[in-house]
Amino acid sequence: MGIRRGHRAHPGEWLAEKFIFLVSLTAILMVFLIFAFVTREALPLITGEVSSAAVQPVIPVADMDKIPAEKLRIYLELTPSQFATMDHDTKKLLMETKVEGAQDAPDNKDAKINTIEWRYLLFPYQWSGYDKPVYIWQPVSEIKKYNIIPIVIGSIKTTLIALFFAVPLALGAAIYVSQLASPKLKEYIKPAIEMLSGIPSVVAGFFALIFMATVLQKVFGYESRLNAFVAGIALGFAIIPVVFSIAEDALTSVPRNFTQAALALGASRWQAAWQVVLPAALPGVFAAIVLGFGRAIGETMIVLMASGNASIMSGNIFDSARTITATIAAELAEAVFGGDHYRILFLIGALLFLVTFLTNMAGELVMNRLKGKLEGKK
Amino acid sequence: MNSVNTIDFRTKKFRAGSFFFTGLTGLATILILAILATILTDVVYNGWGTLSWHFVSTIPKKDFFDSKTTGVLPMIIGTASRVFVMTLFVLPIGVITAIYLTEYAPNTSVITRIIRAAVNNLAGVPSIVFGLFGLGFFVNFVGKNLDVLFHHPTAVWGQPAIIWASLTLAVMTMPVVIVATEEALKAVPQGLREASLALGGTKLQTIIKIVLPQALPGILTGGILAVSRAAGEVAPILFTGVAYYMASLPQHLTDQFMDLGYHVFVLSTQSPNIQQTEPILYATVLVLLILTFALNLVAIFIRSNMRRKMRSLH
Numbered sequence: 001m002g003i004r005r006g007h008r009a010h011p012g013e014w015l016a017e018k019f020i021f022l023v024s025l026t027a028i029l030m031v032f033l034i035f036a037f038v039t040r041e042a043l044p045l046i047t048g049e050v051s052s053a054a055v056q057p058v059i060p061v062a063d064m065d066k067i068p069a070e071k072l073r074i075y076l077e078l079t080p081s082q083f084a085t086m087d088h089d090t091k092k093l094l095m096e097t098k099v100e101g102a103q104d105a106p107d108n109k110d111a112k113i114n115t116i117e118w119r120y121l122l123f124p125y126q127w128s129g130y131d132k133p134v135y136i137w138q139p140v141s142e143i144k145k146y147n148i149i150p151i152v153i154g155s156i157k158t159t160l161i162a163l164f165f166a167v168p169l170a171l172g173a174a175i176y177v178s179q180l181a182s183p184k185l186k187e188y189i190k191p192a193i194e195m196l197s198g199i200p201s202v203v204a205g206f207f208a209l210i211f212m213a214t215v216l217q218k219v220f221g222y223e224s225r226l227n228a229f230v231a232g233i234a235l236g237f238a239i240i241p242v243v244f245s246i247a248e249d250a251l252t253s254v255p256r257n258f259t260q261a262a263l264a265l266g267a268s269r270w271q272a273a274w275q276v277v278l279p280a281a282l283p284g285v286f287a288a289i290v291l292g293f294g295r296a297i298g299e300t301m302i303v304l305m306a307s308g309n310a311s312i313m314s315g316n317i318f319d320s321a322r323t324i325t326a327t328i329a330a331e332l333a334e335a336v337f338g339g340d341h342y343r344i345l346f347l348i349g350a351l352l353f354l355v356t357f358l359t360n361m362a363g364e365l366v367m368n369r370l371k372g373k374l375e376g377k378k
Numbered sequence: 379m380n381s382v383n384t385i386d387f388r389t390k391k392f393r394a395g396s397f398f399f400t401g402l403t404g405l406a407t408i409l410i411l412a413i414l415a416t417i418l419t420d421v422v423y424n425g426w427g428t429l430s431w432h433f434v435s436t437i438p439k440k441d442f443f444d445s446k447t448t449g450v451l452p453m454i455i456g457t458a459s460r461v462f463v464m465t466l467f468v469l470p471i472g473v474i475t476a477i478y479l480t481e482y483a484p485n486t487s488v489i490t491r492i493i494r495a496a497v498n499n500l501a502g503v504p505s506i507v508f509g510l511f512g513l514g515f516f517v518n519f520v521g522k523n524l525d526v527l528f529h530h531p532t533a534v535w536g537q538p539a540i541i542w543a544s545l546t547l548a549v550m551t552m553p554v555v556i557v558a559t560e561e562a563l564k565a566v567p568q569g570l571r572e573a574s575l576a577l578g579g580t581k582l583q584t585i586i587k588i589v590l591p592q593a594l595p596g597i598l599t600g601g602i603l604a605v606s607r608a609a610g611e612v613a614p615i616l617f618t619g620v621a622y623y624m625a626s627l628p629q630h631l632t633d634q635f636m637d638l639g640y641h642v643f644v645l646s647t648q649s650p651n652i653q654q655t656e657p658i659l660y661a662t663v664l665v666l667l668i669l670t671f672a673l674n675l676v677a678i679f680i681r682s683n684m685r686r687k688m689r690s691l692h
Contacts, residue, residue, distance in 0.1 A: 026471050172407065210646060333617065
């Protein structure tokens with residue numbers, strides 16, 4: 001093959017090795033960049049730099065020189081470069097327009113509220129016109145209401161429905177394929193189930209929207225055609241392959257002599273699978289469910305198309321729901337670049353990233369422990 | 379495993395239960411396969427009639443909901459080009475990372491574990507978060523700064539474009555390529571490496587001339603799986619490059635593009651008359667499914683071929 005003697009190539013060898021090492025750090029860099037840049041866009045929100053109040057508290061023109069320059073810049077809604085190039089008189093003029101603007105502001109007691117403060121994001125508030133404190137996500141209105149609780153509930157609701165639907169099916173199939181089916185059958189079934197993961201989520205969403213929603217409505221007779229239930233079932237399609245392949249992997253990694261010992265003691269194949277293999281692989285099954293959860297809560301297109309997208313607080317699974325992912329997908333294009341709505345969407349994106357990051361870490365950890373343990377026992 | 383001792387396997391109840399539960403798990407398996415079959419049948423049955431050469435080779439007018447004059451050529455080209463550009467980035471980086479992990483990395487070192495954890499995490503990041511990342515990093519940071527660097531008066535790089543969508547997808551599919559390549563590299567018999575080293579080959583020569591050619595089918599599989607995964611993704615490109623409508627085909631990396639998956643979304647949610655749109659909707663889904671499934675099948679075929687060959691080598 002024309003291989004030359006080793007040491008002649010050594011400097012190149014050293015360089016290549018360093019280069020390969022550096023490239024392999026890309027994955028770490030990317031995880032870091034994702035975290036950094038998603039939170040970067042949300043940061044002004046966390047540090048309280050932006051205000052979403054429809055009417056800002058007015059600063060008298062006379063006080064102009066007393067307040068810090070940075071605060072003045074934010075008050076006048078200028079970018080740093082604009083602010084730096086603007087002379088004192090122009091700024092004064094802007095201050096005067098602000099004062100005039102405040103006089104013909106809408107006569108609404110909520111107009112002065114900075115709705116992106118934490119308490120408005122997380123806790124109910126009695127907006128004018130409401131007879132009790134409410135949780136409300138309503139970013140496009142005169143008073144922008146950004147309470148994230150309804151969409152968090154929407155996400156959790158659809159995810160739970162998906163898990164309740166998908167986990168029993170996927171686990172059943174994993175037990176069947178790894179323990180009970182003949183090797184020949186297994187060779188056909190496994191790739192077929194994995195084909196399900198080859199269906200793009202937009203196609204699953206389309207199927208739910210056009211086909212399933214109508215069928216399920218006929219069967220269950222609920223009112224709104226698109227709802228958390230339809231979205232949850234379609235979401236289940238997406239996580240079945242995830243839960244299946246991890247659970248199957250965990251079950252298969254249980255040493256065969258466990259099963260053989262049980263069979264020798266007179267157990268049936270099912271008994272060996274259920275009483276011996278499954279308990280041994282239980283952490284792996286747990287990991288499969290956790291990773292399925294992470295996948296389901298982060299899925300976008302299916303819920304965007306099939307959930308109906310109404311952000312209402314409701315425990316009813318047949319009500320329309322709006323999830324975190326669908327909210328980002330549907331609203332970011334219309335949000336003003338750099339505005340409070342834009343930043344809040346990045347904030348919930350960062351939140352989502354954090355949740356999936358933690359579930360992934362947990363799932364991975366459990367899976368590694370399990371494999372280490374089982375391999376040690378072999 | 380102590381509990382095994384306490385179970386009496388011989389009771390009649392237990393035996394009957396065995397049959398019942400085996401059937402139940404089998405039923406779960408059949409149900410999953412039935413779901414897959416229903417989706418595929420529904421799409422093929424309803425989409426086949428509308429699918430024609432005219433449909434896949436026509437650039438539609440602005441009103442693409444009209445079933446007579448519509449076509450999906452720009453979407454096919456848009457999806458193909460974003461995926462092609464993605465491959466140029468993800469294959470080298472993914473393959474080199476996998477080479478490091480299998481051939482060089484000390485298995486127990488902290489940095490190896492961090493790389494592996496990062497790869498696994500990358501695989502679990504929600505696709506919409508990749509979309510936010512693509513917008514926040516590639517478009518608003520890299521792109522905007524490129525514009526400043528080249529003194530562009532208007533945004534050339536600092537706006538959604540094919541290149542940014544492709545890069546976002548490359549980050550997303552990196553784990554797919556890494557995992558598949560690692561598997562392929564591990565399947566190369568250790569003896570081949572040792573033989574090469576014993577003949578005086580250096581480590582790098584061994585990898586380039588012996589290991590990589592052997593692992594090529596597996597690496598290809600990884601690439602194809604990444605392409606098929608990326609081809610169907612919509613959420614990451616929503617803010618990084620996809621366009622609702624474009625009158626002409628994209629010419630440059632900095633152009634926006636139309637996309638098959640996004641078009642499915644548009645047709646099924648924005649149509650003024652869903653009854654009329656349904657045939658072209660089904661046909662568009664069919665085109666998308668044919669593309670992704672054909673790629674998947676090729677990957678499965680190469681992989682099973684490779685495994686058979688490997689078994690004979692060992």
